[in-house]
Each structure stands twice: as structure tokens, then as C-alpha cells.
Amino acid sequence: MSQPYAIIAEYDTPADIMAAAEKVRAAGYEKWDVHTPFPVHGMDDAMGLDNAKVGWFTFFGGITGLTAGMLMIYFMNKVDYDIVVGGKPLFSGFYAFPVAYEMTILLGAFGSLGGMFILNRLPRHHHPLLTNDRFAAVTDDKFFVVIECEDPAYDDVATRALLEGTDPQHIEMVEDTQ
Amino acid sequence: MSAAAGQPVQVVETHTPKELVRQPLVLNNRPLGWITEQVCSIVEGKMPKWWNVAFVVSFLMMLMCFGYIGYLITTGVGVWGLNHPVAWGWAIVNFVFWIGIGHAGTLISAILFLLRQKWRCSINRTAEAMTIFAVICAGIFPGIHVGRIWLAWWLFPIPNAHGIWPQFRSPLLWDVFAVSTYFTVSLLFWYMGLIPDLATIRDRLRIAGKKLNSGLDWMINRFKQFTYGFFAMGWTGSNRHWRNYEKAYLLLAGLSTPLVLSVHSIVSFDFAVSQVPGWHTTIFPPYFVAGAVFSGFGMVLTLMIPMRALFKLEEIITIRHLELMCKVIIATGSIVGYAYGMEFFIAWYGGNPYELYAFKNRAFGPYWWAYWTMISCNVISPQLFWFQWCRTSPWFIFIVSIFVNIGMWFERFVIVVTSLHRDYLPSSWGYYSPTRVDILTFVGTFGLFMTLFLLFIRYLPTIAISEAKGVTPQADPHHELGGAKPKQEGAH
Numbered sequence: 001m002s003q004p005y006a007i008i009a010e011y012d013t014p015a016d017i018m019a020a021a022e023k024v025r026a027a028g029y030e031k032w033d034v035h036t037p038f039p040v041h042g043m044d045d046a047m048g049l050d051n052a053k054v055g056w057f058t059f060f061g062g063i064t065g066l067t068a069g070m071l072m073i074y075f076m077n078k079v080d081y082d083i084v085v086g087g088k089p090l091f092s093g094f095y096a097f098p099v100a101y102e103m104t105i106l107l108g109a110f111g112s113l114g115g116m117f118i119l120n121r122l123p124r125h126h127h128p129l130l131t132n133d134r135f136a137a138v139t140d141d142k143f144f145v146v147i148e149c150e151d152p153a154y155d156d157v158a159t160r161a162l163l164e165g166t167d168p169q170h171i172e173m174v175e176d177t178q
Numbered sequence: 179m180s181a182a183a184g185q186p187v188q189v190v191e192t193h194t195p196k197e198l199v200r201q202p203l204v205l206n207n208r209p210l211g212w213i214t215e216q217v218c219s220i221v222e223g224k225m226p227k228w229w230n231v232a233f234v235v236s237f238l239m240m241l242m243c244f245g246y247i248g249y250l251i252t253t254g255v256g257v258w259g260l261n262h263p264v265a266w267g268w269a270i271v272n273f274v275f276w277i278g279i280g281h282a283g284t285l286i287s288a289i290l291f292l293l294r295q296k297w298r299c300s301i302n303r304t305a306e307a308m309t310i311f312a313v314i315c316a317g318i319f320p321g322i323h324v325g326r327i328w329l330a331w332w333l334f335p336i337p338n339a340h341g342i343w344p345q346f347r348s349p350l351l352w353d354v355f356a357v358s359t360y361f362t363v364s365l366l367f368w369y370m371g372l373i374p375d376l377a378t379i380r381d382r383l384r385i386a387g388k389k390l391n392s393g394l395d396w397m398i399n400r401f402k403q404f405t406y407g408f409f410a411m412g413w414t415g416s417n418r419h420w421r422n423y424e425k426a427y428l429l430l431a432g433l434s435t436p437l438v439l440s441v442h443s444i445v446s447f448d449f450a451v452s453q454v455p456g457w458h459t460t461i462f463p464p465y466f467v468a469g470a471v472f473s474g475f476g477m478v479l480t481l482m483i484p485m486r487a488l489f490k491l492e493e494i495i496t497i498r499h500l501e502l503m504c505k506v507i508i509a510t511g512s513i514v515g516y517a518y519g520m521e522f523f524i525a526w527y528g529g530n531p532y533e534l535y536a537f538k539n540r541a542f543g544p545y546w547w548a549y550w551t552m553i554s555c556n557v558i559s560p561q562l563f564w565f566q567w568c569r570t571s572p573w574f575i576f577i578v579s580i581f582v583n584i585g586m587w588f589e590r591f592v593i594v595v596t597s598l599h600r601d602y603l604p605s606s607w608g609y610y611s612p613t614r615v616d617i618l619t620f621v622g623t624f625g626l627f628m629t630l631f632l633l634f635i636r637y638l639p640t641i642a643i644s645e646a647k648g649v650t651p652q653a654d655p656h657h658e659l660g661g662a663k664p665k666q667e668g669a670h
Contacts, residue, residue: 012661013652013655013660013661014652014653014654014655014660014661015655015656015660015661015662015663016661017655018655021417033416033417033418034416034417035414035415035416035417036415036417036420037210037214037374037378037415037644037647038374038420038644038645038647038648038653039417039420039421039423039424039648040417040653040655041653041654041655042655042656043417043420044417044421047417047418049417049418049421051425052421052422052424052425052426053422054422054425054426054429055425055429058426058429058433062433072335073346076335076343076344076346077343077345077346077347080341080343081341081342081343085345085347085348086347088347095346095347096346098349098352098355098356098440098444098447099346099351099352099355101440102352102355102356102359102437102440102444103355103359105359105363105433105434105436105437105440106359106362106363108429108433109362109363109366109367109430109433109434110366112426112429112430112433113366113369113370113426113430115422115426116370116422116423116425116426117411119422120416120418120419120422120423122411122412122413122419123411123412124411124412125407125408125411125412126412127412127414129414130384130412130414133385133388135414136381136382136384136385137381138381138414138415139214139374139377139378139380139381139382139413139415139644140210140211140214140378140381140382141209141210141211141214141647
């Protein structure tokens with residue numbers, strides 16, 4: 001069972017795709033995206049995207065690391081195995097700090113990478129776009145606008161006409177063959 | 179100022195300032211596709227003969243390293259030259275040496291990213307790989323130094339039958355957490371940078387695989403597609419993804435920066451928190467971090483100069499890149515030189531006779547040869563980079579980078595061994611020498627390091643393709659080469 005997934009338009013330069021993205025956005029599409037070999041500077045504004053929310057994952061990862069580190073040391077050296085070493089206190093935030101600090105960074109880093117994956121809905125190894133031959137150049141030197149057929153504003157004729165008006169190198173339909 | 183008659187006098191002719199054009203980061207105005215082709219062809223093509231030779235040699239050295247570690251474990255630490263009073267010998271020297279090497283990779287990938295140094299983009303991948311492999315080499319030494327290696331897991335907070343826990347007041351335990359965090363975070367950062375480039379290789383393999391129908395080549399192609407594709411996580415270059423990706427990259431850079439500074443600070447605490455004259459100094463954390471970056475840049479240059487020549491990457495890793503790295507070497511080398519001087523000053527100014535003795539003994543005692551090797555390699559040799567010719571001649575930079583590597587190994591030797599070999603009582607004085615096992619285990623770690631590095635060159639893109647593209651004018655939507663309309667005055 002294959003059904004149309006999206007219409008894709010290919011461009012040669014970042015300036016072309018930027019102009020195209022502004023037009024698609026102005027036409028009021030929602031389920032659309034721009035695919036580029038590298039992040040194009042200014043594209044987030046052209047597409048009207050707000051700030052990424054990865055920072056929250058980093059923040060909560062870091063807080064968890066710091067708390068877990070401090071509590072772990074408190075439990076191990078003050079509660080469960082309280083033995084005096086070198087006349088030092090059983091627990092002090094100072095000596096516990098280096099380890100808790102490293103754990104803050106460790107879990108913060110996992111939060112950042114994990115947050116990126118979660119927000120991007122990755123991994124997704126079977127994507128309709130990954131079966132298209134022309135689209136393979138997106139990781140090389142071509143730029144694509146993709147408008148999904150599920151978009152409420154999508155229309156076979158009108159959407160194609162809109163994309164043709166943005167001066168692309170090529171327009172093609174991508175099938176979902178799942 | 180205005181003239182006496184009230185008439186303003188024009189003193190300076192007005193000029194439109196000449197716009198200085200920066201030297202491009204990828205030479206000869208290469209198109210975007212050229213960068214992909216240049217980098218991916220290394221991974222996709224056959225390796226040259228020298229690679230095979232180098233791999234066999236490195237692999238044998240690695241086996242030698244593991245062999246000597248096996249000998250150590252089955253026999254005991256007596257096979258090393260450690261004895262009273264020098265109980266920290268080459269193993270700790272090598273640990274600090276290797277962990278320091280790693281710091282340049284993180285500096286390039288994280289700190290230069292935060293400082294918006296675009297030139298990092300063609301060297302960061304290799305430098306980060308170097309970091310990870312160096313930390314692997316470093317991690318071996320404290321592990322086998324504990325004596326009873328099968329109990330090394332006691333370093334980690336794992337419940338055990340004795341009902342005892344690790345002792346967190348010790349900087350040695352802080353080190354366990356610092357180094358393992360450093361390794362993990364470096365690996366995450368490196369992997370995240372690799373995702374778009376793995377997708378590039380995946381897509382190229384998919385197109386190349388269309389021409390193959392069956393047979394071994396087809397199977398190999400399918401296997402590679404699967405493997406690269408698996409780790410590429412289904413990356414499609416979506417801008418909605420790039421937005422989160424770039425934010426996560428920035429955050430990881432922001433986390434790695436305090437991390438890299440803390441790791442070598444904590445390594446220096448292993449010494450500074452003790453009471454030993456020569457170790458017990460507050461200058462250690464910044465001094466160790468500067469030395470680590472210095473040694474790491476030495477190693478980056480040692481690896482990158484042959485690599486760029488052998489794989490014809492001179493247009494991506496340009497002379498300008500090498501020159502900028504040399505400037506980092508002057509800066510950090512001078513900080514290290516300043517620290518050496520300041521240590522002596524404080525030893526005298528602090529008025530502690532034991533401290534002063536330790537430092538006099540460093541320069542003029544039985545290990546004077548190690549001290550002066552360190553001074554000439556670390557303080558004198560980088561100063562050559564004040565001359566432009568020295569900074570722009572790759573073979574010359576290569577030689578100096580070797581001196582930097584040697585000098586920084588000797589620095590750690592001087593710190594560890596000379597501070598220990600004279601205890602307070604002359605009856606506890608000694609002269610430490612390494613044994614064959616010490617030396618060959620260390621030599622073997624270079625085999626391990628090079629084996630991993632050669633495999634990295636063989637199977638992964640050595641240059642961050644998407645990042646290197648991103649800093650070219652072709653990638654700038656406001657530049658003519660990026661497709662923007664020519665400016666109104668229409669110069670060219």
C-alpha cells in the first residue's frame with residue numbers, strides 16, 4: 001500500500017531555499033519543513049520557529065545529577081559507613097562538590113543529547129523521505145522544501161503551483177510505501 | 179580642532195575604509211559537494227599502503243601493551259620500578275600525560291565553539307577523536323596501578339559484601355568521577371557531531387548500492403548502509419531538527435567547557451591536596467589546565483600535519499589553521515613557562531625551607547636532566563612560533579610539536595618523581611628508574627592510541643562535513659556565492 005506522503009521541491013542555494021521557505025510560511029502551511037545539509041543561518045526566523053526547548057532537558061538532567069551526587073555521598077560517608085578519616089567531617093558540601101559537580105555535567109549532557117532525540121522524534125530509521133533518490137543529496141549539497149499531504153492547506157494543484165513559483169530545480173511527489 | 183576664524187578646517191580627507199577580506203576557511207572557492215566528496219572518499223575508498231603498514235605496526239605495539247599488562251597482573255607491581263620512596267612512577271606520569279593530551283580536543287570542540295572561532299570546524303572531529311582515544315590510554319594506568327587490579331571496582335560506589343563505601347574525601351576518588359565523566363561526555367559530544375555526517379555516508383551508500391544487484395559488493399554495501407544508517411538515527415537534515423540539534427550542541431559545548439577545566443584541576447588535586455613539598459601548591463589547577471591544552475595542541479598538530487598531507491586535505495585544513503594552532507601553543511606554552519617561574523618564586527618567597535629545597539633539587543638535583551629537558555621543550559621551543567615562517571612551515575611545526583609532546587611528558591615526570599625521591603629523612607632518599615616493563619607498557623599505549631586513530635580515519639569522516647560546509651560563503655544565504663542577489667553597487 002503506497003500513498004502520497006509529501007511534495008518536495010529541490011533548490012541549489014541557501015538563498016533560494018530561504019526565499020522559498022518565506023513563501024511557504026506566508027501561504028499558511030503547518031506540516032512542512034526545510035531540509036538542508038547544514039543549519040542555514042536565519043532559517044528558523046524564515047520558518048517562524050520559536051526557541052528550542054532542549055535547555056529544559058539539560059537543566060533537569062543537571063539538577064538530578066547534583067542532587068543525586070550530594071545525596072549519594074551523604075548516604076555513603078555520613079549514614080551508612082560513617083568512619084572518620086583524617087579528622088575531617090563525615091559530610092561537607094565542599095569535599096562532596098567535585099563529584100557532585102561531575103555528575104551534574106554528566107546527567108546534563110545526557111539530558112541535552114536525549115532531549116534533542118526526544119524533541120526530534122528520533123531515531124526514526126524508516127522515513128518516507130529516506131527512500132527517495134533525489135532526496136539523498138540533502139546530506140550533500142541540495143536544499144529541499146517538503147510539504148506533507150496531511151497538511152490541512154495541502155492541495156494537489158495549488159501547492160504544486162506555489163512551489164513552482166519559488167523557482168526550484170525540481171519538484172516531485174514522495175510516496176509512503178509502508 | 180576648528181580654526182581661529184570659526185571656519186571648520188577639514189584635516190583628514192575622507193576615505194571609504196578598505197574592506198579586509200579574511201582568508202577563506204576552505205581554499206579555492208570549492209563548492210559544497212566538493213567537501214562531501216573529498217571527505218567521504220577517504221572512508222569509501224581503499225586505504226593506501228602506508229595505512230596498512232602503520233596499522234600492523236600499531237596493532238603489534240598494542241598487543242605488546244596488553245601483554246605487559248597481563249604480565250603485570252599475573253606477577254605483581256614489583257615488575258615496575260616503583261619502590262620506597264617513589265611509589266608513583268611512570269604509571270601516574272603516563273596517566274597525566276594522556277589525559278592532558280585529550281584536553282585540546284575538548285578545547286577545540288567546546289571552548290572555540292563558544293568563542294565563535296569558525297576555524298575549529300575543519301579540525302574538531304579529529305581533535306575530539308584524539309581526546310577519546312587519549313582518555314582510553316589514560317584510563318588504563320590508574321586501573322593497573324592499584325596493585326590488585328581485580329579489586330579496581332572498589333573505586334566505584336557499587337554495593338559489596340563488606341558493606342563499605344568509597345571514601346569521598348579523597349581527590350583520588352574525585353578523579354575517578356572526573357575522568358569517567360570526561361570520557362562519557364566527550365563521547366556523547368563526538369557522537370552528536372557525527373550524526374549528520376553518518377547520514378551523508380548512509381545516503382551516498384544508498385545511491386551507490388543502486389548499481390549493485392547481488393554478490394559480495396552488494397552485501398558489503400547493505401551491511402555498511404545498515405551500520406552507518408543505524409547510528410545516523412534517521413537524520414534527514416530537517417530544519418526543525420537542526421534547531422534542536424544546534425541548541426543541544428551549544429549546551430553540550432557549554433557543559434564541556436567547565437568539565438574540561440575541572441578534569442585537569444581535579445587531576446592536579448591528586449597532588450595539590452597532599453602535603454608533599456613540590457605538590458602542595460595552589461597554582462596547580464590553572465597550571466595543569468594550561469599545560470594540558472599546550473600538550474594537547476602539540477598532539478593535534480603531530481597527528482594532523484601528516485594526515486592533511488597524506489589525504490590531500492590541505493584545502494580544508496589550511497596553513498591558516500596550523501598557524502592559529504601555533505598561536506595557541508605560544509599562549510599556553512608561555513603560561514606554562516610563567517607557572518614554572520612562579521613556582522620557584524613562591525618556593526623562595528613562602529619561606530618554607532622544605533619547599534625551597536624541593537625546587538632547588540628539581541633543577542640541580544639528581545633529576546636535573548629531566549628538568550632541563552622540560553624547560554627547553556616547553557618554554558623555549560614554542561617561542562619559535564613568534565616568527566611567521568615557523569608558524570607556516572608544516573614540517574617545522576611538526577618537529578616543534580614533537581618537542582612539545584616530549585616536554586610535557588617530562589613535566590609530569592618532574593612533578594611526580596622529583597617531589598617524591600627526597601623524603602624528609604635522608605634514610606628515605608632514593609633514585610627511581612623505570613624497568614623494561616614500565617617503558618614498553620607506555621610505548622605500547624601509543625600502539626593502542628594509533629590503532630584506534632587509524633581505525634577512525636578508515637571508518638569515520640575525519641572532518642566534520644556539515645560544519646565545514648556551514649562556514650563557507652556558499653552556505654551563507656546573504657552571500658553572492660550562497661545565491662544572494664549581487665549587491666546594488668555590483669562590484670563583481
